[in-house]
Amino acid sequence: QQQVKQSPQSLIVQKGGIPIINCAYENTAFDYFPWYQQFPGKGPALLIAIRPDVSEKKEGRFTISFNKSAKQFSLHIMDSQPGDSATYFCAASMEYGNKLVFGAGTILRVKS
Amino acid sequence: GAGVSQSPRYKVAKRGQDVALRCDPISGHVSLFWYQQALGQGPEFLTYFQNEAQLDKSGLPSDRFFAERPEGSVSTLKIQRTQQEDSAVYLCASSLRRTDRLAEYFGPGTRLTVT
Numbered sequence: 001q002q003q004v005k006q007s008p009q010s011l012i013v014q015k016g017g018i019p020i021i022n023c024a025y026e027n028t029a030f031d032y033f034p035w036y037q038q039f040p041g042k043g044p045a046l047l048i049a050i051r052p053d054v055s056e057k058k059e060g061r062f063t064i065s066f067n068k069s070a071k072q073f074s075l076h077i078m079d080s081q082p083g084d085s086a087t088y089f090c091a092a093s094m095e096y097g098n099k100l101v102f103g104a105g106t107i108l109r110v111k112s
Numbered sequence: 113g114a115g116v117s118q119s120p121r122y123k124v125a126k127r128g129q130d131v132a133l134r135c136d137p138i139s140g141h142v143s144l145f146w147y148q149q150a151l152g153q154g155p156e157f158l159t160y161f162q163n164e165a166q167l168d169k170s171g172l173p174s175d176r177f178f179a180e181r182p183e184g185s186v187s188t189l190k191i192q193r194t195q196q197e198d199s200a201v202y203l204c205a206s207s208l209r210r211t212d213r214l215a216e217y218f219g220p221g222t223r224l225t226v227t
Contacts, residue, residue, distance in 0.1 A: 006154075036218075043116070043203050043218030044155065089154050098145075098168055102154030 003027055004092050006103030013080055014111050021106045022074045023090035030092040034100070035064065035075050038087045047088075048075075080110045116219035118204050124225045125194045133222045135187045135204030141217075143207040144187050146179055149221065150200045158202075161187060194226045 005024045013019045023033075034049035050057045050064040050073065057064045061078040077084055087107050091100040117136045125131050137144050143162055147155035148171075157171040163184035172179070176195075181187040191198055201223045207216040 004154075041220060043205070043220050045218065046216060091154070098143075098160045099157035099171065100147075100155075102156070105152070105154050 003030075003101045004090060004103045006090050006106060008106060009104070010107040010109075012109045012111060015081060017080050017110070019077050019080055019084075019108055019110070020074055021088050021090070021108070022072065023092075023103050024070075024072045025092050026071070027092070027094070027101075028071070029094045030101075032093045033064070033066065033073050034091050034093075035062070036089045036091065036102075038089065038105075044089060077108075080108075082110045082112045085109050116204055116206055116217050118202075118219040118222050120222060121220065122223050122225075124227060127194060127196060127226055129194050130190065130192045131194055131224065133189045133191075133202050133224070135189070135219060137185065137187070137204070137206030138208070138217055139185075141206035141208050142184075144181055145205040145207075146187070146189050147203040147205065147218075148173075148200045149203055155203055158189070191224075194224075196226050199224055199226045 003026050007022050011019050031052055035047045036044035037047050038044040048059045048062045048064055050066050052068045055066050063076040066073045087105045089105050090103040093100050119134045145160050146158040148158055149155040159179045160168040161181045164181050176192045178190045201221040203218050203221045205218040
């Protein structure tokens with residue numbers, strides 16, 4: 001059962017563009033929503049995370065937008081650079097839970 | 113060490129063989145997690161330890177999968193009688209505090225190929 005649906009599967013943008021990756025969840029008990037970045041041959045690395053009591057969170061060039069009523073959240077990467085080319089995963093977890101439920105991933109390529 | 117380390121990085125096993133995958137978490141980290149990542153997919157939770165106690169093993173796909181962390185540091189994931197569907201990258205992750213119940217720092221993974 002896929003509890004977190006992620007789109008698009010892949011994305012190509014020009015340097016300086018703003019890629020947007022979207023995720024939708026089904027389980028209303030989820031209350032923690034992180035994003036991970038993964039380079040080939042490496043494990044996922046935590047980028048930024050949000051809880052449903054806020055609608056937006058910014059850390060550097062990365063922004064999460066959260067829509068609780070629609071059960072959707074998205075990652076925006078401002079002023080994207082070729083070094084941002086990686087696979088991005090959204091995830092969700094329940095309060096006091098210990099397991100992350102990941103989306104299927106988005107392969108991002110930033111062209112120079 | 114500087115991060116979570118895993119060994120071997122690559123493992124090829126013939127169907128039916130047993131394998132053991134090792135995880136060295138960041139020193140002092142209380143919580144340890146194992147995830148399975150199939151090709152082109154997101155990681156899927158397998159099991160969670162707090163020190164030496166295995167508090168959640170709900171994600172282990174069958175009784176062929178077994179994990180242990182006997183001294184609360186290094187962990188081993190063992191797969192008995194490997195099958196082709198076990199082919200995946202096995203990720204280990206750790207977190208510092210007892211209250212950090214979610215994976216924070218991931219290792220590079222062990223890529224298991226069952227032929």
